[in-house]
Amino acid sequence: MKYGAVVAVLACVSCGAGAQTYSAYPAKPVRIVVGFSPGGIADVTVRLFAPKLSEVLGQQVVVENRPGASGAIATERVATSPPDGYTLLAPTAADAVIPVMRAKLPYNLERDLAPVSLVAVAPFVLVVHPSVPVRNVKELIALARAQPGKLSYGSVGVGTTPHLSAEALKMMAGINILHVPFKGGLDNVIANASGLVDMVCASIPSLMPFIGQGTPRLRALAVTSAKRTALMPAVPSLSESGVPGYDRSSWVGILAPAAVPKDIVAKVNASLVKVINTAEMRESFTRQGVEPQTNTPEQFAAYISSHLEQNTRLIKAIGLRPE
Numbered sequence: 242m243k244y245g246a247v248v249a250v251l252a253c254v255s256c257g258a259g260a261q262t263y264s265a266y267p268a269k270p271v272r273i274v275v276g277f278s279p280g281g282i283a284d285v286t287v288r289l290f291a292p293k294l295s296e297v298l299g300q301q302v303v304v305e306n307r308p309g310a311s312g313a314i315a316t317e318r319v320a321t322s323p324p325d326g327y328t329l330l331a332p333t334a335a336d337a338v339i340p341v342m343r344a345k346l347p348y349n350l351e352r353d354l355a356p357v358s359l360v361a362v363a364p365f366v367l368v369v370h371p372s373v374p375v376r377n378v379k380e381l382i383a384l385a386r387a388q389p390g391k392l393s394y395g396s397v398g399v400g401t402t403p404h405l406s407a408e409a410l411k412m413m414a415g416i417n418i419l420h421v422p423f424k425g426g427l428d429n430v431i432a433n434a435s436g437l438v439d440m441v442c443a444s445i446p447s448l449m450p451f452i453g454q455g456t457p458r459l460r461a462l463a464v465t466s467a468k469r470t471a472l473m474p475a476v477p478s479l480s481e482s483g484v485p486g487y488d489r490s491s492w493v494g495i496l497a498p499a500a501v502p503k504d505i506v507a508k509v510n511a512s513l514v515k516v517i518n519t520a521e522m523r524e525s526f527t528r529q530g531v532e533p534q535t536n537t538p539e540q541f542a543a544y545i546s547s548h549l550e551q552n553t554r555l556i557k558a559i560g561l562r563p564e
């Protein structure tokens with residue numbers, strides 16, 4: 242047999258073996274790494290769909306928490322993992338902030354990770370303490386313009402998604418409101434309910450004890466998504482309340498190491514779409530204050546890119562400097 246023929250045969254054998262590998266995926270448990278502690282939006286969301294994803298893939302899906310550095314530790318862990326599809330990342334909106342806030346990172350989000358799909362979107366809610374004499378966003382803007390620097394808002398820290406959501410509102414509405422950062426958790430919400438700060442942009446689950454039935458301790462003015470959310474249909478969006486074009490929410494998705502074969506990315510994407518869009522999963526997500534939302538790998542790549550650009554413009558405009 243001539244040399245060229247031998248090469249051709251070996252190439253065919255190699256292609257066949259590769260095809261078998263892809264079609265057999267997954268042949269062992271799949272790990273989804275979450276960059277935050279148990280109980281956060283990413284952790285809760287992934288643990289909701291992981292059992293059903295296990296059923297569809299035919300292998301156990303394990304959730305691994307790697308908290309630290311606002312999710313950067315987990316992102317690096319997955320970015321440097323073998324590109325075989327067995328280690329995935331559950332990124333959040335914070336992953337589109339870190340590259341703007343950190344001058345040096347051991348990975349490049351768009352170069353070293355492959356988008357698989359968006360999974361869920363979680364809008365924030367702008368709430369005020371009942372002592373603030375406003376009933377809607379237009380009244381809030383008018384009050385803030387009349388008393389620049391007097392009103393205050395709390396956040397879970399500089400550079401966090403809630404902080405940037407409030408700063409985007411300030412910039413787009415042309416108002417001056419004092420930022421009061423807290424250590425995290427529910428501290429900012431509790432401070433708002435106690436009257437220590439006038440308002441916050443916070444997640445729906447964290448606010449429910451304060452805006453639910455009975456005597457609300459906080460007044461909901463608007464949601465931060467472009468449109469009203471099915472989670473709180475009676476609450477208008479900021480965009481329709483006097484801040485046209487406003488759209489900022491937290492989100493959760495799935496990424497893989499950049500060199501993972503497209504066949505595997507497509508299989509995980511199809512499995513996620515099948516699982517996330519069932520009536521059962523949609524109901525489970527809604528109870529946790531998140532909206533299920535899937536897309537193609539290409540659409541998710543564009544989604545991440547747009548958020549990186551949006552955060553770059555905002556952070557530069559408000560004068561935050563990379564660490």
